[in-house]
Amino acid sequence: MSPNGTIVYVNNRTYADIFFGLKGGLNNFGVVTNFNMRAVPQTQVFGGTLYYNAIELDAINRALVNFQSNNNDPKAQLMAVYVIQSTQMNFVLIACYDAPQEPAGIFDEFLNIPHFGSLEIQPYYSLANKTRGLADDGRRYIVVIR
Amino acid sequence: MKLIGQYRVPFAAKGGGHTMNPHFSSTNGVHISMTRFQKIVYHESNQTVDVGAGLVWNDVYERLDPYNVTVVGGRFFGVGVAGLVLGGGYSWKSNQYGLSIDNVYEYEVQIIALHLSKFKNDLF
Numbered sequence: 001m002s003p004n005g006t007i008v009y010v011n012n013r014t015y016a017d018i019f020f021g022l023k024g025g026l027n028n029f030g031v032v033t034n035f036n037m038r039a040v041p042q043t044q045v046f047g048g049t050l051y052y053n054a055i056e057l058d059a060i061n062r063a064l065v066n067f068q069s070n071n072n073d074p075k076a077q078l079m080a081v082y083v084i085q086s087t088q089m090n091f092v093l094i095a096c097y098d099a100p101q102e103p104a105g106i107f108d109e110f111l112n113i114p115h116f117g118s119l120e121i122q123p124y125y126s127l128a129n130k131t132r133g134l135a136d137d138g139r140r141y142i143v144v145i146r
Numbered sequence: 147m148k149l150i151g152q153y154r155v156p157f158a159a160k161g162g163g164h165t166m167n168p169h170f171s172s173t174n175g176v177h178i179s180m181t182r183f184q185k186i187v188y189h190e191s192n193q194t195v196d197v198g199a200g201l202v203w204n205d206v207y208e209r210l211d212p213y214n215v216t217v218v219g220g221r222f223f224g225v226g227v228a229g230l231v232l233g234g235g236y237s238w239k240s241n242q243y244g245l246s247i248d249n250v251y252e253y254e255v256q257i258i259a260l261h262l263s264k265f266k267n268d269l270f
Contacts (some may be wrong), residue, residue, distance in 0.1 A: 005147045011252040018255070023247045026232045027159045031147065032199055033183050034254035035231055039193045040243055042207075042216035047238075074241035079221060094221070096238040124216055125207035127238070132223040 007033075046103065047096035047127045048119040054089045056113050063109040075099055076106045095119055096127060147256055150176055162202045162226015171229060180228060188213050194251060199228040218249040 010018045018029055052060055064080055081092040093110055097103045100121050107119060150157050156175030163171045183198035186209045195217050197206055203220040206227065210216050218237045220230045235246025243249060 006257050008255055008257045009252055010255050010257075018257075019253070022232060022250075022253050022255075024233060026229070027157075030255040030257040031159045031178060031180075032228060032232060032253050032255050033180070034185065034199060035197045035227065035250050036252040036254075037195050037197055037217040037231075037246075038243075038249045038251065039188060039195050039210075039213075039215040040218065040239060040249075042210070042214055045238070077238055077241055096221075098238060098242065123208075123211055124238075125204055125211055128204035128207055128221065128223050130223070131221075 011036075042124050043098075044100040044121050045096055045098055045124050045127055046101060046119060046121050047094070048122070049117050049130055050093045050095070050110060050119070051116040052091040052093070052113065054091070056115075057089065057091060059113045060091050060093075060110070063113065066109060067106075071106060073097075073103065073106060076103060094127075094131060159199075159228065160226075161199055161228025162224060164202075164222075164225045165229055171226075186210065188215060197227055197231075201227045203227060203230070218243045218246050220246075 008015065010022065012019050021029055022032070064078070067078060075098040077096050077098075079094040081094070083090045083092055093115075095107055095110070097106065102119070102121075111119070149155075156173050157178060158169065158171055158173035158175070159178045159180060160171040161180050165171060180198075180200035183200035185196055185198040186201065186206060187196040188210060189195065190213075193215075195210065195215070197217060197219075202223075203225050204223050206219060207216055216239070218239045219225075219227065219235065221236065221238050231246040231250060233247075237243070237246060
């Protein structure tokens, strides 16, 4: 196998084996310079980041189990982040509901536990931008409460 | 790519550079930065988007926002396009549309070898 610098367009008809291989293949078949992806509709979303003190961990763990067991709305998703800072564990919840309205009841158990932060209707990119404090330049997963 | 092949040196391609794991977007050999691959083109006719390998997802979403569309990509600020979509890719849309790798129609690749059969003894 010798690299020859050729630029090719890999899809399920032109090079089906490489197309399959690139589904998880990282840089093992060459350097990928562009992705042609499916466009999906996007409205504003309801979501945000909630910050919890370690004292609430039991209630949070129960709420996570209940969400996992009971939620059947594919528009609702959570990212649960356990953060260890020196000797203390805190908890960060990022929630997203992929529609421009607050879903009835789905996030209530988390919102009823004392927290900082809020969930709100906002553009989709704004939700990603607001995790900036968790992964700023030169740092990773450092919680900034503001 | 020709020189990397000729001298068989290790190389890495850095997309967003988010992952801290050694050798994911770092190397002792040739380090290829994808920073200038910043293209985003929304094709309304066939409902696809061309996404450059040097972008980060939050910029992709912001530039697609005026069209009321998005692509199935990463959830966090600063995560790069290339590493996530070539490795798997959990998204806020994944419960509805699957992983990022399920949503790629075509890759533009500066290729190492055109026929995967050449790798088969190593891979399978």
